[in-house]
Amino acid sequence: MIETLNAELAGFVELHGEGRVLEIRMVKPKVNAICRRLSRSIEQAALFLQESGDYQLGILTSAHDRAFSAGMDFNESVSSDGDGGVGAIKGGFGGITRLWDLKKPLIAAINAPAIGGGMELALACDLIVMAEHAYFQLPELQRGLLPDGGGLQRLPRRIPYNVATAMIWTGERMTAAEAMSWGLVHRTAPAEELRALAFSIAHKMALDAPLAQQAFKEVLRNIDGMPDRDAMEIRGDSGPEYQAFARMLASDDMLEGQRAFLERRPPKWTGA
Structure with a gap:
């Protein structure tokens, strides 16, 4: 390609x-x-x-x-x-x-x-x-x-x-x-x-969770210029502009990252 x-x-x-x-x-x-x-x-x-x-x-x-x-x-x-x-x-x-x-x-x-x-x-x-x-x-x-x-x-x-x-x-x-x-x-x-x-x-x-990376970039962009109080209220269900954040919160990767930490092994990201 x-x-x-x-x-x-x-x-x-x-x-x-x-x-x-x-x-x-x-x-x-x-x-x-x-x-x-x-x-x-x-x-x-x-x-x-x-x-x-x-x-x-x-x-x-x-x-x-x-x-x-x-x-x-x-x-x-x-x-x-x-x-x-x-x-x-x-x-x-x-x-x-x-x-x-x-x-x-x-x-x-x-x-x-x-x-x-x-x-x-x-x-x-x-x-x-x-x-x-x-x-x-x-x-x-x-x-x-x-x-x-x-x-x-x-x-x-x-x-x-x-x-x-x-x-x-x-x-x-x-x-x-x-x-x-x-x-x-x-x-x-x-x-x-x-x-x-x-x-x-x-x-x-590239060792980071892909969905967490995308959610981080999405949230940073959207809260730019917001007062701290408002920015602290942002969640995955805060609106259609937070799709990556919502996807991350519902992902297997989020659980995989925590399991890998507890099991002292590298995580296996799937992007899902």
């Missing part, structure tokens, strides 16, 4: 499976500038991850040393219609910035500068690791734009508000070390060790 999909996505995205982990590698020459085709290729890869029974989580990265992604492809956007013309059908700009249906976790492995929309792709992921030489940048105001693919929405919720907004006001770079110090990035590594780091973390996450 990966071979068939790789043929469809050729020139934009390559997929590589390793155990329960699906690597989604952006390969658009030369800097993964985000156009309609790249957005829809990333979306297609993410939806494949979501529907696949073989893969539990994904890693989004770049095949290029020059950039993780340099952001919007202005060659396409300046001649497009009013929506910018660079969005995917469900996932919006970059294919995942609005892909609310994606329940499986994504790790962003930032192997090179992530600029503009490239940083917004990273912010759409659940965990970020970064090469020590890489950096983030949101220069949209200097281009006559807003970073409205997640930069202005997500970044001020991840790091101190004044730090996030100053980054947007000035367009200044944030180094990997700075991103680590603000808690935006989980771990950093030399460039040649980043892929191994990302897969090490991914394989560790």
Whole structure:
């Protein structure tokens, strides 16, 4: 199946499976500038991850040393219609910035500068690791734009508000070390060790119960911005937006995890 999909996505995205982990590698020459085709290729890869029974989580990265992604492809956007013309059908700009249906976790492995929309792709992921030489940048105001693919929405919720907004006001770079110090990035590594780091973390996450992972991501997304008192009232029967939570609570896996702990053995997850 990966071979068939790789043929469809050729020139934009390559997929590589390793155990329960699906690597989604952006390969658009030369800097993964985000156009309609790249957005829809990333979306297609993410939806494949979501529907696949073989893969539990994904890693989004770049095949290029020059950039993780340099952001919007202005060659396409300046001649497009009013929506910018660079969005995917469900996932919006970059294919995942609005892909609310994606329940499986994504790790962003930032192997090179992530600029503009490239940083917004990273912010759409659940965990970020970064090469020590890489950096983030949101220069949209200097281009006559807003970073409205997640930069202005997500970044001020991840790091101190004044730090996030100053980054947007000035367009200044944030180094990997700075991103680590603000808690935006989980771990950093030399460039040649980043892929191994990302897969090490991914394989560790693949030991988790798949349904619990999906419920965790679903609940985190839905309680974002809620007062603590309201968030503490959320249960699996709190509404249709908590389907993964409800499924987890009714699953054999939930009981299996507890039995395995008591019996001092690794759990055997079935996803049911």
